[in-house]
Amino acid sequence: MTEPVIARIRQKNLEVPKVLILGAGMAGITAAKALHDKGYINFIILEGSNRVGGRIKETKVGDNTVEVGAAWIHAGGSNPLHLLANKFNLSYVTSDYEDYIVRDSKGQNVTDEFKTRYEKNFKPALKFLKSYAKEARNKRKPDFTIRSALLMGGWHPRSAVDDVIELFNVDYTYAYVPETISGLHAYLCEMYEEFNTTDDLTVKDRRGYSHIIRSLRTEVLKDGDQRLRLNEVVTDIEQKDKRIVVRTKDNVTYSADYVIVTFSIGVLQHDDVHFSPSLPVWKREAINQFQQALLMHIYLQFAEKFWDDHEFLLYASEKRNNFNVWQNIDKTIPGSKILQVSVVGDEVRRLERLNDTEIIHVLLSVLMVMYSGRRIPQPVAYSIPRWYSDPLFRGAYSNWPPGYTLDTFNGLQAPVDKIYFAGDYGDRHNYGYIQGSYLSALRVADDIDKCIRNHSSCVAPFRPEYDARGCTYHTANNYDVKAKDGEGSCAFVECIISNSASIYDEKYIFIIYISFELFR
Numbered sequence: 001m002t003e004p005v006i007a008r009i010r011q012k013n014l015e016v017p018k019v020l021i022l023g024a025g026m027a028g029i030t031a032a033k034a035l036h037d038k039g040y041i042n043f044i045i046l047e048g049s050n051r052v053g054g055r056i057k058e059t060k061v062g063d064n065t066v067e068v069g070a071a072w073i074h075a076g077g078s079n080p081l082h083l084l085a086n087k088f089n090l091s092y093v094t095s096d097y098e099d100y101i102v103r104d105s106k107g108q109n110v111t112d113e114f115k116t117r118y119e120k121n122f123k124p125a126l127k128f129l130k131s132y133a134k135e136a137r138n139k140r141k142p143d144f145t146i147r148s149a150l151l152m153g154g155w156h157p158r159s160a161v162d163d164v165i166e167l168f169n170v171d172y173t174y175a176y177v178p179e180t181i182s183g184l185h186a187y188l189c190e191m192y193e194e195f196n197t198t199d200d201l202t203v204k205d206r207r208g209y210s211h212i213i214r215s216l217r218t219e220v221l222k223d224g225d226q227r228l229r230l231n232e233v234v235t236d237i238e239q240k241d242k243r244i245v246v247r248t249k250d251n252v253t254y255s256a257d258y259v260i261v262t263f264s265i266g267v268l269q270h271d272d273v274h275f276s277p278s279l280p281v282w283k284r285e286a287i288n289q290f291q292q293a294l295l296m297h298i299y300l301q302f303a304e305k306f307w308d309d310h311e312f313l314l315y316a317s318e319k320r321n322n323f324n325v326w327q328n329i330d331k332t333i334p335g336s337k338i339l340q341v342s343v344v345g346d347e348v349r350r351l352e353r354l355n356d357t358e359i360i361h362v363l364l365s366v367l368m369v370m371y372s373g374r375r376i377p378q379p380v381a382y383s384i385p386r387w388y389s390d391p392l393f394r395g396a397y398s399n400w401p402p403g404y405t406l407d408t409f410n411g412l413q414a415p416v417d418k419i420y421f422a423g424d425y426g427d428r429h430n431y432g433y434i435q436g437s438y439l440s441a442l443r444v445a446d447d448i449d450k451c452i453r454n455h456s457s458c459v460a461p462f463r464p465e466y467d468a469r470g471c472t473y474h475t476a477n478n479y480d481v482k483a484k485d486g487e488g489s490c491a492f493v494e495c496i497i498s499n500s501a502s503i504y505d506e507k508y509i510f511i512i513y514i515s516f517e518l519f520r
């Protein structure tokens, strides 16, 4: 199907269109593979770091391989990521979220209280949230926060145990507080419905989770292929005479017909890459209004295991978001004697500014509280990643904030002329997950393929709904007689009080003065 297109282009002596892929994470490598499978070979991947994989990254703690970025396949079943994992023989186990113990700030085991409150109060509120979100969608109600729906569902957190119930079920997933997450879009579990499963799978492969990406890469690019260029930090993307010119930190320029940008939402929000001309307002709105969640997976290895033999160790701290979710890595890597703690949200900003010694001190003092009475030794090895401070990532994954509309989300996916965007924000049911990056890269490669084959099949320029509707205010430049009240947006409103209506008009002042004098 695809070879003839390239052959036809060559026959007509036309230059084969060139595609630049920016970033070599899941989205970048998938885009390269999809283009390759369609018969395009004229592409180059520019990656700022010295490796492929992006936010999927393993490291060694002692002799053990641990994941400092993505660690789960969220949703097994027919999830394409699950299928890739099986194709490349990645090792994983089904996560057991039921295997936990909860300790309070006196070190006491409060698991029973947690379970009772969860079953009696939190679970019904979660159920309510789901049905409320469904109903709100059907009735096209406005968005709401997860917090507001939990309140309506009867969940009123009052204790440290309540806080950790929430943290384990909400913050731990979205890496942010329930006040900042869209109830309409985030909690319908559509991803699990789509893939017909409830399973989450914990990766435990000595080659690392990124083995999937390296395997995909070798299906397209053999070692030493010059089309993959590492350590090339992109600084500028410029549209120039129908071509796109990309410049790197070392002042090397590349020009192409199509560009696929796969940088994280955090990178795009931080203006680390300069677009010229600057991206249109609708695109900047779509990028900056989405959310980049902050998450750190910190690993500590000890000489001796002193903790409980459960998969999750939860801390019911008197302070909310205070290193509450610990994972016993011994469960997935027996004998590793490793504890992992997940730090989420704003706490990440604070922590990433501390040095390693200070961070370890903070963590050991939490463990001393959770295991009061036990001696907590210094770790023998550790890993502390800093995704948020890294200019190539600027955070962990994308989230849907309250009030972010579907139209704005469509704008987030839309290309700007021949600059296309793919990443974990690129799929409505799977945003924030690796398969979101994978699916969006396939879609973008498909869009480019169609556009190359037939220019009339290129994605139509995006126009936000608010622009298309016009404005109901008669002095606005985009006044639209047909627009209904409450709809539309006003491009420009004259803010001058019209002469005929002003009570400060000299004529009116004179008439008022005469009337006053006459009737005195």
Ligand SMILES: Cc1cc2nc3c(=O)[nH]c(=O)nc-3n(C[C@H](O)[C@H](O)[C@H](O)COP(=O)(O)OP(=O)(O)OC[C@H]3O[C@@H](n4cnc5c(N)ncnc54)[C@H](O)[C@@H]3O)c2cc1C
Pocket (backbone or CB within 6 Å): 022, 023, 024, 025, 026, 027, 028, 046, 047, 048, 049, 052, 053, 054, 055, 056, 068, 069, 070, 071, 072, 073, 074, 232, 233, 234, 235, 262, 263, 264, 267, 272, 273, 295, 296, 297, 387, 391, 392, 393, 395, 396, 397, 398, 422, 423, 424, 432, 433, 434, 435, 437
């Ligand atoms: C701590 C953590 C835990 C996570 N947990 C999970 C999980 O369990 N399951 C899950 O599904 N997802 C998880 N995620 C999210 C998942 O890792 C990402 O959604 C996914 O890997 C994103 O892939 P990507 O290719 O879209 O982006 P990236 O992996 O960010 O790839 C983009 C690439 O662009 C490069 N780049 C950036 N800026 C420049 C520049 N200026 N010039 C050149 N190159 C540049 C980067 O180096 C990077 O390699 C987690 C992420 C983190 C950080």
